[in-house]
Amino acid sequence: MKSILLTSLPKYDLVAPPAAIGVLQGVAHDHGLETSILDFNLLLNRMLTNDEWLELDNWCVFIKHKISKTLEQKILTLWDGEIIKRLPSGCEYLLISVFSYWSLYIARLIITHENKKLRPYKLIVGGNGVVSKFPDTNEYFTDWNKKNKFIEYLITGDGESPLGEIFSQGRYTYDNNNIDSFPFPTYQGYDLNDYEEKKVYITGSRGCVRKCTFCDIYNIWPKFRYRSAKSLVEEIKSHFYRHGVTRFDFTDSLINGSVSNFYKFNVLLAEEKEKNKDLKDIGYLGQFICRPKHQMPAFHYEAMYYAGCKQLTVGIESFSNPVREHMKKKFSDSDIEYHLEQCKYWNIPNVFLMITGYPTETINDHIKNCNDIKKYKNYAKMGIIEMIRWGTTMHLIPDTPITNEKNITELGLKGRNNKTIGFEPESQYYWHSDANPTLTIQERIRRRIELHQLSVNHGYPQPRVKNELQTILEMAKLIKT
Amino acid sequence: MVKSINLFDKDIKFSTKFYCNEKLIRKSNKSHNHNFIVPELPAHCKIEILPWKIKPIVRFDNQLVNYGLAEITPWDHMLEFKLNKNFLKKYFKNIILAKKKYLERTGQNIPDNMESYVGVNNDHIEIVNQILEKIK
Numbered sequence: 001m002k003s004i005l006l007t008s009l010p011k012y013d014l015v016a017p018p019a020a021i022g023v024l025q026g027v028a029h030d031h032g033l034e035t036s037i038l039d040f041n042l043l044l045n046r047m048l049t050n051d052e053w054l055e056l057d058n059w060c061v062f063i064k065h066k067i068s069k070t071l072e073q074k075i076l077t078l079w080d081g082e083i084i085k086r087l088p089s090g091c092e093y094l095l096i097s098v099f100s101y102w103s104l105y106i107a108r109l110i111i112t113h114e115n116k117k118l119r120p121y122k123l124i125v126g127g128n129g130v131v132s133k134f135p136d137t138n139e140y141f142t143d144w145n146k147k148n149k150f151i152e153y154l155i156t157g158d159g160e161s162p163l164g165e166i167f168s169q170g171r172y173t174y175d176n177n178n179i180d181s182f183p184f185p186t187y188q189g190y191d192l193n194d195y196e197e198k199k200v201y202i203t204g205s206r207g208c209v210r211k212c213t214f215c216d217i218y219n220i221w222p223k224f225r226y227r228s229a230k231s232l233v234e235e236i237k238s239h240f241y242r243h244g245v246t247r248f249d250f251t252d253s254l255i256n257g258s259v260s261n262f263y264k265f266n267v268l269l270a271e272e273k274e275k276n277k278d279l280k281d282i283g284y285l286g287q288f289i290c291r292p293k294h295q296m297p298a299f300h301y302e303a304m305y306y307a308g309c310k311q312l313t314v315g316i317e318s319f320s321n322p323v324r325e326h327m328k329k330k331f332s333d334s335d336i337e338y339h340l341e342q343c344k345y346w347n348i349p350n351v352f353l354m355i356t357g358y359p360t361e362t363i364n365d366h367i368k369n370c371n372d373i374k375k376y377k378n379y380a381k382m383g384i385i386e387m388i389r390w391g392t393t394m395h396l397i398p399d400t401p402i403t404n405e406k407n408i409t410e411l412g413l414k415g416r417n418n419k420t421i422g423f424e425p426e427s428q429y430y431w432h433s434d435a436n437p438t439l440t441i442q443e444r445i446r447r448r449i450e451l452h453q454l455s456v457n458h459g460y461p462q463p464r465v466k467n468e469l470q471t472i473l474e475m476a477k478l479i480k481t
Numbered sequence: 482m483v484k485s486i487n488l489f490d491k492d493i494k495f496s497t498k499f500y501c502n503e504k505l506i507r508k509s510n511k512s513h514n515h516n517f518i519v520p521e522l523p524a525h526c527k528i529e530i531l532p533w534k535i536k537p538i539v540r541f542d543n544q545l546v547n548y549g550l551a552e553i554t555p556w557d558h559m560l561e562f563k564l565n566k567n568f569l570k571k572y573f574k575n576i577i578l579a580k581k582k583y584l585e586r587t588g589q590n591i592p593d594n595m596e597s598y599v600g601v602n603n604d605h606i607e608i609v610n611q612i613l614e615k616i617k
Contacts, residue, residue: 196598305545347545381569382544383576387600442616449609459573461600469608476615 002167003034003088005121006095009110010041011060011102017192019201019251020097020127020159022185027160030183031167036088037189040079047078054470060102061392062428063474065136075106076113087121093153093166094121098129101216101397104141108134115150124166126155128220133398135428157220158206179206180231184238192243199247200239202284204232204265208253210289212315213327213401214355214394217253226258229265233272240282247310250286259295266303273308283308290314290331290339298342305346311386312343313351319372320365323358328401340379349386356451357394357444359402359411359433366447370454377458388460390451392471393444395428396421411435429475445476483564486517487540488528495537498529523565533557541568550575577601 006025008018021037028035045053052071058064083094094114098107107129114123130141137144145151155162160182161174175181185200192198207221239245256262273279284307318324321333343350354369379385396403396413403421407413412434413421421431430441452469455462488497494511501524509515519526530537534557539546541564548555550572553562565571580599596603 341543344544345540347547378569381573383550383573384544445612445616449612452609453604456604461577462603463600464597465600465603466596466605466608469605469612473608473612473615476612479615 001032001034001090002093003036003091004028004093004095004124005036005038005083005087005091006097007038007040007083008097008099009103009106010044010056011106012041012099014042014045015196016199016201016249017187017190017195018097018099019185019203020099022187022201023182023203024095024097024126024159024163025188026183026185027163028167029186029188031164031172033167034088035189036086036091038082038086039190039194040082042194043078043082044075048074054467056106057467058471058474059105061471062102062105062135063471065105072109075109079110079113091121093124094119095124095126098125098127098141100127101129101132103127103129104132104134105136107141108144111145111150112148115148122152123150124153124155124163125151126159126162130154131156131219132216135398177225179203179225179227184235187239187243192245197247198245199249200243200245201251202232202235202239202248203227203251204255204286205252205257207257209257210254210330211328211401212317213407214317214358214397216397216400219399224257226261229261229268232265233268236269236282236284237272237279240279246281246283248282248284250284252286254289255286256288256291256296259291259300263300263303266300266307266309269308270303270306273306281308283310285309285311286313288312288314290316290329290335292331292335293338296339296342298345301342301346301348304348309346309348311349311351313353314339315353317353317355318358318361318365318369320361320368323361323365326360327355327358340376340384344379344382344384347384349383351387351389352385354388354390354451355394356390356448357439359394359396359407359413359431359436359439361394361439361447362436363438366450369447369451373451373454373458373460377460380458380460385460387463388455389462389464390448390455390468392468392475393429393441393448396431397428430478441475441479445472448472482522482566483541483568484519485542486519486526486528487543488515488530488537488560489513489540490535490537493532493535495535496531500527500529501525519564523563525561525563527559527561529559531558546572550579 006021008021012018018039025035025037044056048056055067055071059067096107096110098104111123111125133140134144142154142156145154153166158176161176165173187200205224205226207224208217209224211218236248273282316336317327317329324331376385401407408421413431415421416430432440452465490513494513496511497509497515498505499507499517501520506520507517536555539553539560541551551562553560577599581595584594595601
């Protein structure tokens, strides 16, 4: 029997088994392969000291572009040990999931290392990260691999069809335009108790219906595709009966990309729960886009409640309308108010994701952010704004609309020492805009700190803020160097 | 400050008697939906419900509340709870307490996790001051 070892790398959360491996394991099983898994992110979290983990974290998010040789060696020794331990007999493939561009540096380290070995298996590498550039060399991952010929099968985009083709040696493929044709993910081999929450990830759609200026999702999935409501409910039921899982976390960029399908899903799930009381504790959470009332009338929120919607993560990004307009978020202040009212009425908690220091953000936009923290404070007390995250100030991701030629010219975006954006790794954080000259890195950090203090004072829970502040401190230390 | 109470059950029609501080405030006939005005605070509220054993959705000022967090006692024949002007403060405190208890159950109630996952007790004045010093 053919076999495969599926691995995932930092940086990824530790909340639940990685979705990508569940999905790809489903494909492997669908083709009769024996599988083994390694969550290297989880393993490193357990085996590294706090300082080492922080060093790794700063490296992954490009605050630092190198790690110490000692840590590098420790990571590789742990990797080799686990690969030997978990490699199934006659293993034909080693799959490495490069979840996002924050996995780029460690992926390069490990793939380079793998190629120094005489290995019996072929490398399959895929994930959102492989379409990105390494910030330190400004080289695309794909070009790097072309030059070095490290990877036998490099998958850009969706993994299911190419993997199906590899496993069947070109005889079988899935229909990429119909994501209902993909097999259900499987989490065999994972101990769900190893993770912070007993939940599994579920994918209802790929791509997004917006093209927000700061986001790179369009590069990965240019077309928005979604699964049928029926297939989603069937998958939820299958995980419930197999693993006893009642909590489902959507990996979608937005669960309400198709409003009509999302409504159908909620109604169907609520009906299933009504028919079968075993399912009553099933709940879900996911990323959501704030929409105007005419797109999401009140009865949609009611359906979400009865289906078991437990939390929405909403990219509000800024309370300032002009800033959101430039971002192309396409919702207004009154849409935010309507969304909060509905969530209050049905007790649906929200995590608000915010961006501090967007290139067009003026001092008045910042004041609007400060004022709205005060305005919405009662929603925080009621748990409707369950958490708010202000991030580590705006960073410019290459190949996103904000760093296209038009925006760079119009906004006069430049890196440190007036260098072109993207040609220096630090320019992701240390940029400035000629069109908005007072928004220096110091000013962005100052605003971020003011928002932190205001949020604390008005009782907004802010998760992982210590990590964010430590990262900001690192940025601040580098300002004058 | 809680001014209104709403009870709702989508499946069963029920009738109610609303008492505030031992005074009968309002009777309502069979319906899926019942609204009451809270006449004074603090208020010790009792809402008798017929038929028994119904657990309707409860809203205070249009906010659907969790029974546990709002400290609503669901008896077979009535709901009982206390309201005062600090209701929101109590509700928030109970949310945080519930999260803490959840982390305790899972063996993860360590200060770092309260910071990471619950997001409280995190003004981090020292780090903030260091940052402000650096950007002077």
